[in-house]
Amino acid sequence: MTLHDAIVQILKTANRAMTTQQIADELNKSKAYQKRDGSAIMDFQIHGRTRNYSHLFDRDGSKVSLKSEKKAPQVKPIRGKTKEVKSASTTTEDYSFGKLEKTLMNETSYKSVKDIDFIVSSKPGMYCIKIRNINALPKPFNTELKIRKHNIIYIGIATQSLNKRMLNQELRANGHGTFFRSLGAVLGYKPPINSLAEKKNKRNYKFSAADEARIIDWINENLLVNWVEQNSSLEETETALVRKHKPLLNLAKNPSAMPELSMLRKVCVDVANGTERK
Numbered sequence: 001m002t003l004h005d006a007i008v009q010i011l012k013t014a015n016r017a018m019t020t021q022q023i024a025d026e027l028n029k030s031k032a033y034q035k036r037d038g039s040a041i042m043d044f045q046i047h048g049r050t051r052n053y054s055h056l057f058d059r060d061g062s063k064v065s066l067k068s069e070k071k072a073p074q075v076k077p078i079r080g081k082t083k084e085v086k087s088a089s090t091t092t093e094d095y096s097f098g099k100l101e102k103t104l105m106n107e108t109s110y111k112s113v114k115d116i117d118f119i120v121s122s123k124p125g126m127y128c129i130k131i132r133n134i135n136a137l138p139k140p141f142n143t144e145l146k147i148r149k150h151n152i153i154y155i156g157i158a159t160q161s162l163n164k165r166m167l168n169q170e171l172r173a174n175g176h177g178t179f180f181r182s183l184g185a186v187l188g189y190k191p192p193i194n195s196l197a198e199k200k201n202k203r204n205y206k207f208s209a210a211d212e213a214r215i216i217d218w219i220n221e222n223l224l225v226n227w228v229e230q231n232s233s234l235e236e237t238e239t240a241l242v243r244k245h246k247p248l249l250n251l252a253k254n255p256s257a258m259p260e261l262s263m264l265r266k267v268c269v270d271v272a273n274g275t276e277r278k
Contacts, residue, residue: 001032001033002033003033003041003045003049004049004050004053004056005033006027006032006033007023007027007046007049007050007057007064008056008066009032010023010026010027010030010032011023011057011064011065011066012066014026016065017060017063017064017065018063018064018065019043019062019063019064020043020044020046020047020050020062020064021043021046021062023043023046023064024040024041024042024043024045024046027041027046028040028041035098038098039097039098039099040098042097042240043062043236043240044097044233044236044237044239044240045097045233045236046064047062047233047236048232048233048236050064055067097237097240100126100228100230100237101241101244103228104126104127104128104226104227104228104241105128105226106226109226110130110224110225110226111224111225111226112220112223112224113129113171113219113220113223113224113225114220114221116167116225117167117172120162120163120166120167120227121161121162121163121229122161122162122163122164123161123162123229123231124157124158124159124160124161124162124229124230124231124234125157125158125162125227125228125229125230125234126155126156126157126158126227126228126230126234126237126238126241127155127156127157127158127162127166127225127226127227127228128152128154128155128225128226128227128241128247129152129153129154129155129156129170129171129179129223129224129225129247130151130152130153130223130224130225130226131145131151131153131222131223131224132151132222132223132224133222134146134151136218136222137153137186137248138186138187138188140258140260141186141248141258141260141261144248144258145248148246148248148256150245152245152246152247152248153183153223153247153248153249154170154179154182154247154248154249154250155238155241155242155245155247155250156170156178156179156238156250157234157235157237157238159234162227162229165177166225166227171216171219171223171225172216173206173207173212173215173216176204176206179249180215181204181205181206181265181268182249182251182261182264182265183215183219183249184207184211184212184215184268185261185264185265185267185268186249186261186264187215187218189207189211189214189215190207190267190268190271191205191206191207191208191268191271191272192207192208192271192272193271193272193274193276194272194273194274195272196269196272196273197272197273197274202269202272202273203269205268205269205271205272206272238253239253242254243255249261251265
């Protein structure tokens, strides 16, 4: 039985709309469908499968219901979404969450950021950034990593290109990288005063060229990174990983987002807009 067949069975039995989380819970309970690696079915996988089989399912936010048979058009399932693939680049439909997580978190695959400039692909995918020594961060961030018992500081996605997003924007300050802005703020850097005064976007602050160079030097010395190429369900996978691992510098989707980071970023925004309180 395929995953979408099992979802149909669950919805027919329930005879009502169900959330993706409810469907995942029911499948894990009933064992009507089991993944090859034996890991639990996640809500984001239900989201991806029901979205890709829109001829079978209606969606209303996180709720899923069966389409009326009279309304269901004869559409062939999207090929290549359920077959397991062993290549380095794959989708979350092909790559079970457990296998993807294992690959992304594999300690032996992490590389020093200083060594990756010429090896990052231009394919979409996910990435995870770790720190060698948590004590390289100031308090309370190093203390918080001790409490969380890991060294993961950021998990992100590149919807178009890992080279452009992860490498150039987040690690090399070529553009507007969320991670780079957060890290700079944590390390005590501030953007030039009034540097956003004439800009339309009042939040995408940048540091001076000299400070960017210092931050990049710090990144090269202290950070490790690993990435996985994949083409679909990036947002759902990112959400699941951030919720589970609680990376230090992720704010969105993070149940343990640090208010201290939000405060430091706000200070940088205020400085860049010339509105910082003295």
